[in-house]
Amino acid sequence: MRYEELTIEGRNAVLEAFRSGKTIDRLFILDGCQDGPIKSILREARKGDTILNFVKKERLDQLSETGKHQGVIAYAAAYEYAEVEDILKAAEEKGEPPFIILLDGIEDPHNLGAILRTANQAGAHGVIIPKRRAVGLTATVAKTSAGAINYIPVAKVTNLSVAIEELKEKGLWFVCADMEGEVMYKQNLKGPIGLVIGSEGEGVGRLVKEKCDYMAKIPMFGNIDSLNASVAMGILAYEIVRQRMA
Template sequence: MQENQKNEWENKEHTLVIEGRNAVLEAFRSGKPIDKVFVLDGCQDGPIRTIIREAKKHDTILNFVGKDRLSQLSETGKHQGVIAYAAAYEYAEIEDMFKKAEEKGEDPFLILLDNIEDPHNLGAIIRTANLAGAHGVIIPKRRAVGLTATVAKTSAGALNYTPVAKVTNLAKTMEELKERGLWFVCADMGGESMYRLNLTGPIGLVIGNEGEGVGRLVKEKCDFVASIPMKGEIDSLNASVAAGVLAYEIVRQRMK
């Protein structure tokens, strides 16, 4: 993808592009979820330093870029050295997911995504999560798509009902969830057939990146590795399809 095309895609992906020092600072102070901030490299005046401090405090991704790059990203031409991308939807807390499970009288069922980059895949997985009765979806803050307009559209409304949380470190989050009784199964071609695994109880289903699968550190935290039987000539499934197949095997086992 050419740079200009990529910039256009990035702008369209985010329903809210915030430009200008006061506007970006006010967005942070109002609690609006900010996914990324682009700052003019070398700019060190007071307002910019304050914005950088706010971004670090909220663990927002910071990109220091040149003047030409900012001009390409700008929609108004009045960016004043800073542009922010805000999430299309509010992120939830993991605690919200446990409350949802408790209200339904069910064992927690969470779907964790290790660096899903395609917004259509993320939207489709959120839609599947809702239909399969999962209590929430957890995504990492970095190297992954956030809750963009395309994700919201692809989820077909599921984003209004299924909580999505964003965490700094997926492997560490899994450790914390294990202390709360969850165990984890990840999808990988080299694993045991999903039909031979016991997928009942409090569970976290881990789906990996479209190209590389589940990362090593995250995989090490999983209790089981499940494979989906393949009968055709190709040997892999789209990430959202794999999530759907495994999620519904969990549903099937829970119904028993």
């Protein structure tokens, strides 16, 4: 899928995008607009997981690249999402214990792109992101991933805590990056594993953290208290790689 397909403007174009089965992440609709075509678009949007935003005309004009939005702009996924099952299947096909990256609240597309790139190189079988308060597979993510987006499945789930519970039933255990944890070099990070990374500011949310089995700390000796999320993910992912290869 080409990057230009990311922003879709105009009533017919948006309705066609929904009907053709494209993944629409977000929909911006002129507040108070209630005519037939808009109602049809809303009906399609509510069948899936599209996030709806009712906004003023100024906001739509701001978002519009064509100036012909007709009161509706959709953000389609630049790439299709996978299912969690696809990720488990990828591990099974390689005859490897699953290695999955779960991201809690990563909103910067450059971070997500860098994470996909590193995850692919580290041999992770897939990445799981939440539907809300997180960046999706945008064109910027695709570009930053340097092509890795074509090779690593990304699944989008409604609730990360529930996804962790379900994966635990399939034999995975979960380690979460956290400054309160034990130094990662002292932990056994082998076997079927989920690595949970939070945003730089907030870290991993409390509910998600409670579902994790262990907390792992990256040793730091500098004057600031955190690493960029994609860098932290890379360091922990490669400690998992090191232990798997040992």
